[in-house]
Amino acid sequence: MANPKLAVWKFASCDGCQLTLLDCEDELLEIAGRVDIAEFLEASSGRSGGPYDVSLVEGSVTTAHDAQRIQEIRANSKVLITIGACATAGGIQSLRNFADVAEFTRQVYAHPDYISTLATATPISDHVKVDFELRGCPINKRQLIELISATLAGRTPHVPKTSQCTECKAHGTVCVLVAHGTPCLGPVTQAGCGNLCPSHGRGCYGCFGPKEAPNPESLSARLAELGETPRQIRDLYRSFNAAAPDFSRESQRHD
Amino acid sequence: MTEKIIQVDALARVEGEGALYVKLNGDVLEKCEFRIFEPPRFFEAFLQGRDYHEAPDITSRICGICPIAYIASSSQAMEQALGIEITPEIHALRRALYCGEWIQSHTLHAAMLHAPDFLGLDSAMDIARDAPDLVRKALRLKKLGNTLMEVIGGRAVHPVNTRVGGFYTAPPRAAIEALLPELDWGAQAARELALDFARFDFPDDEGDYHFVSLTHPEVYPIIEGRIGSSRGLDIAPAEWEAHFVEEHVARSNALHGHMRDGSAYLTGPLARYALNFARLSPTAQQTARDCGLGEVVTNPFKSILVRMVEVQYAVEEAARILRGYTPPAPAFVEAAAPRAGTGHGATEAPRGLCYHSYRLDGEGRIVEARIVPPTSQNQPQIEADLARVVQANLALNDGALKLRCEQTIRNYDPCISCATHFLKLTVDRG
Numbered sequence: 290m291a292n293p294k295l296a297v298w299k300f301a302s303c304d305g306c307q308l309t310l311l312d313c314e315d316e317l318l319e320i321a322g323r324v325d326i327a328e329f330l331e332a333s334s335g336r337s338g339g340p341y342d343v344s345l346v347e348g349s350v351t352t353a354h355d356a357q358r359i360q361e362i363r364a365n366s367k368v369l370i371t372i373g374a375c376a377t378a379g380g381i382q383s384l385r386n387f388a389d390v391a392e393f394t395r396q397v398y399a400h401p402d403y404i405s406t407l408a409t410a411t412p413i414s415d416h417v418k419v420d421f422e423l424r425g426c427p428i429n430k431r432q433l434i435e436l437i438s439a440t441l442a443g444r445t446p447h448v449p450k451t452s453q454c455t456e457c458k459a460h461g462t463v464c465v466l467v468a469h470g471t472p473c474l475g476p477v478t479q480a481g482c483g484n485l486c487p488s489h490g491r492g493c494y495g496c497f498g499p500k501e502a503p504n505p506e507s508l509s510a511r512l513a514e515l516g517e518t519p520r521q522i523r524d525l526y527r528s529f530n531a532a533a534p535d536f537s538r539e540s541q542r543h544d
Numbered sequence: 545m546t547e548k549i550i551q552v553d554a555l556a557r558v559e560g561e562g563a564l565y566v567k568l569n570g571d572v573l574e575k576c577e578f579r580i581f582e583p584p585r586f587f588e589a590f591l592q593g594r595d596y597h598e599a600p601d602i603t604s605r606i607c608g609i610c611p612i613a614y615i616a617s618s619s620q621a622m623e624q625a626l627g628i629e630i631t632p633e634i635h636a637l638r639r640a641l642y643c644g645e646w647i648q649s650h651t652l653h654a655a656m657l658h659a660p661d662f663l664g665l666d667s668a669m670d671i672a673r674d675a676p677d678l679v680r681k682a683l684r685l686k687k688l689g690n691t692l693m694e695v696i697g698g699r700a701v702h703p704v705n706t707r708v709g710g711f712y713t714a715p716p717r718a719a720i721e722a723l724l725p726e727l728d729w730g731a732q733a734a735r736e737l738a739l740d741f742a743r744f745d746f747p748d749d750e751g752d753y754h755f756v757s758l759t760h761p762e763v764y765p766i767i768e769g770r771i772g773s774s775r776g777l778d779i780a781p782a783e784w785e786a787h788f789v790e791e792h793v794a795r796s797n798a799l800h801g802h803m804r805d806g807s808a809y810l811t812g813p814l815a816r817y818a819l820n821f822a823r824l825s826p827t828a829q830q831t832a833r834d835c836g837l838g839e840v841v842t843n844p845f846k847s848i849l850v851r852m853v854e855v856q857y858a859v860e861e862a863a864r865i866l867r868g869y870t871p872p873a874p875a876f877v878e879a880a881a882p883r884a885g886t887g888h889g890a891t892e893a894p895r896g897l898c899y900h901s902y903r904l905d906g907e908g909r910i911v912e913a914r915i916v917p918p919t920s921q922n923q924p925q926i927e928a929d930l931a932r933v934v935q936a937n938l939a940l941n942d943g944a945l946k947l948r949c950e951q952t953i954r955n956y957d958p959c960i961s962c963a964t965h966f967l968k969l970t971v972d973r974g
Contacts, residue, residue: 301583304559305608305701311652312700314687318679321669332656333667334556334950351583381605382585393589400792406584427608427701482699489698489705491712494601496702524594529605 293342293441296328298362300348300355301382301410305427306373307331307347316434323441339365343440349375349410351382356407356416363417368440371413372433374426378498379532381426383410386532387540410532421446426496426529429481449480450501453493456484465492470515472525477503477535494528499535509539519543546570550934550946555953557657557667559609560960564949566934576931578923578953580798582960591913596622596882596904597708603900603915607959608701609652612645612693613893614915615706616767617900622708624782625887625904626879633872634710635767636865637696641706642766642891643862644692647730648700649894650813650851650858651689653957655682655737658848661951662744678740681733685855688730692862695719710876720869727863731856735831738852742835746845747948749936751929753842754807755815756921758892764823764857765816767891772819773809781890784899790916798960801921808924811896812956813850814841828857844929844955851894851957882908893918895957919958926956 297307311317311332327337344366350356363369371377379386385393390408413419423436423446432448439446449455453475457464465471465487473492479500486493499505505526512522523543526536550566561582567575587606591599599618604611616638623630630638655678656668665671672679690700696715697703705712756777760769771779779787790799803809821829821839832853841850888901896918903912933952937945 299561301585303605303608305605305611308608308652309701311656312648312686312690314683314690317683318669318672318676321672326667326669329667330554330556331559332557333669334660335666335670336556351585355583381587381590381602384590385586388590390586393586394584400794410585426605427699485698485704489712491704491707521595524598528598528602 292323292325294327294337294340295324296339296341296344296362296366297331298328298344298346299331300346300359300376300413301351302348302373302375302380304331304347306376306425307345309372309428309430309433310345313430313434320437341366343368343370346371346376346413347373349379349382349412350416351407351410352405353407359413359416368420369413369417370421370423370436370440371419372423373428374424374496374498374529375410376413377422377424378530379410379412381529381531383532384527385410387527412532423448424479424481424497429483431483432481451480452476452500452503453478453480453482453484453487453497456480456482457487460484460488462488465490466511472512472515472517472521474508474525476508477505495526495536496529498530498533503535505535505539506542509543548942550942550949552946552950555950557660557954558958558960559607560958562953562958562960564930564953566930566949568934568938571938573931573934576927576934578926578930580796580923580960582797584797588913588915591910594910596626596902596908596910599902599910599913600706600708601702604702606915606917609649609959610645610893610895610898611702612642612697613891613898614900615703616642616891617889617898618902619706619708620767620889620891621887621900621902623887624889625885625902626708626883626908628709628877628879630710630877631872633870634875634877637711637714637872638706639766640862640865641693641696641703643858643865644689644696646766646858646894647689647692647855647862648686649689650855651682651686651737653894654741654848654851654855655679655686657957658954659741661947661954662741662746662848678737682737685730685733685737688726688859691726692723695723707876709878710872710874712875714871714873714875717869717871720866723866724863727859727866730859731827731863734852734856734859735827738831738835738849738856741848741852744848746843748843749845749933750842751810751844751925751932753814753925754803754809755818756809756811757815757819757897758890759819760823762823764820764861765892771890771897774815774818781899782888784888784890784901784916788916788921790920796923798920798923800923801916802924808928809921810925811918811921813847813854813894814844815896816892817841817850817853824853824857825860827860828853831856845951847955847957879908882906895919895959896922917959919956919960922956922958926953926958929955
């Protein structure tokens with residue numbers, strides 16, 4: 290049986306999530322032996338063309354050309370999986386969604402007429418059907434390997450949708466919010482990074498996006514009691530997953 | 545006269561989305577463009593109004609391959625604006641962390657993105673079929689760089705443990721000591737890879753470069769020193785604006801960097817090496833000599849060797865810093881109080897000089913941000929290299945010439961994702 294054809298695509302992003310695939314140093318050659326890499330421009334100039342069994346998509350849609358391109362990729366892919374916060378929620382560049390992008394362009398470019406961009410940065414799922422979304426800014430290497438293994442085996446990846454708090458408890462990390470009064474998005478953020486920020490003594494800043502059915506109103510009330518201003522609370526939700534609906538709504542409540 | 549067009553719509557083995565376009569009329573080169581069509585992300589616009597302490601985490605997202613460059617340059621700029629003096633111990637740890645980025649980024653580029661060009665292959669995975677040990681060695685070395693970033697920075701891509709003033713938590717001594725045996729292995733591995741790559745058949749090419757990089761009297765510069773050049777420039781990072789400009793051209797979503805007189809310059813490994821060879825370790829210098837390199841390298845195709853010499857140096861330097869490591873206490877220096885002011889930061893990203901400046905208001909919020917990445921500075925020089933290489937290789941057939949052009953761009957390890965986001969702020973909203 291021929292190896293499944295894998296494609297890796299980039300939209301507006303920092304390249305960090307596709308880099309995470311190359312950062313699987315111990316597994317990379319084995320993965321490369323199990324798939325036919327048909328498109329992975331960052332790593333290979335070989336391009337064998339579609340249709341593709343699995344497409345991994347990094348980045349968000351920010352231009353009319355990219356809005357068209359994702360349609361073509363979807364039409365040529367049996368399974369389409371988004372990797373990272375840009376592709377699943379719009380990424381940091383979705384901060385433009387809360388501003389006037391024409392004004393942004395006028396401010397920052399000497400020749401705004403050279404620039405072709407959409408008013409919003411949107412997740413891939415706003416444009417096409419997505420079969421699975423891997424969270425994170427960036428994605429976690431272990432979750433990526435689980436995703437690839439599961440997809441090759443034809444099963445659903447095991448990726449928990451619980452909160453960061455469960456990771457802290459599992460790792461025995463002291464709660465920075467309770468013990469030190471440090472603002473932390475852990476209670477409303479999906480687990481998966483590997484318990485990074487609280488274990489380094491800082492609050493979670495939400496790079497894995499909202500957990501399933503979060504309660505940000507309750508968290509914001511506690512943050513206000515700790516002395517955070519409405520602007521600080523707004524900006525806490527307004528970063529790498531700013532356009533994720535649960536974070537976007539909560540940030541606008543404090544705007 | 546016959547017209548010939550060499551066009552590559554989507555460059556492979558570079559970070560981000562770019563294309564090249566060369567138009568020849570007979571033997572006359574009419575047009576030569578390195579286009580960046582990576583969509584703009586407006587970092588400098590949306591940084592306005594954010595708190596100073598958010599800049600390192602936000603700007604790290606400009607590039608997943610060199611996040612430390614953005615974290616370090618923005619932290620440095622904020623520290624200057626706020627009057628924070630970091631301790632020598634924090635400085636050393638930040639330098640060791642940055643060594644990790646040099647190791648992983650350079651090894652990724654040299655072994656996985658650049659080496660296939662010299663072997664006529666599509667990717668490192670193809671190299672692994674004939675030379676699995678070489679690729680495994682490179683992967684292990686790259687992993688060492690990532691491990692340094694994980695142990696000191698908390699994560700390899702977009703580290704979480706760094707902050708303005710230092711680190712959230714000092715890495716425990718045991719975790720640092722556990723790195724030392726692999727660092728000892730890594731210095732030798734980098735040397736071996738450099739010598740392996742030195743056997744490649746390098747095209748004849750010489751650029752007449754104006755090299756620009758940080759310079760320092762005592763150490764090979766990473767996060768310290770003044771901005772110097774091969775034509776006598778010697779300025780503090782704060783004087784950047786007086787000497788460099790960025791221009792917005794129609795064909796590119798990245799700004800083109802020039803000297804004030806309009807001339808191109810080159811930043812990156814070749815520039816650092818040429819201006820600071822004497823500050824490399826004797827062992828790294830020896831590797832350079834054994835690779836047949838002089839103290840100045842002007843053949844851009846040999847940048848792959850200079851990168852591996854820098855990897856060897858970075859591994860040795862990390863080991864030097866971390867041997868006898870004592871966790872810095874405190875792990876960070878806090879600002880006395882937010883204050884209005886301007887700060888500048890300049891550090892050596894793997895691809896070259898990464899300059900940041902920020903103006904803050906009295907509450908420590910960003911009023912204006914300016915970020916100049918290496919690839920946008922190198923863009924005019926990349927086009928000049930392309931023109932030179934095309935003129936010198938008109939006898940090649942179309943396929944070979946096209947490949948040579950692609951390779952000319954890959955000599956720079958261009959980070960297009962970085963280059964795109966740098967948009968000069970022309971309106972003061974303060």
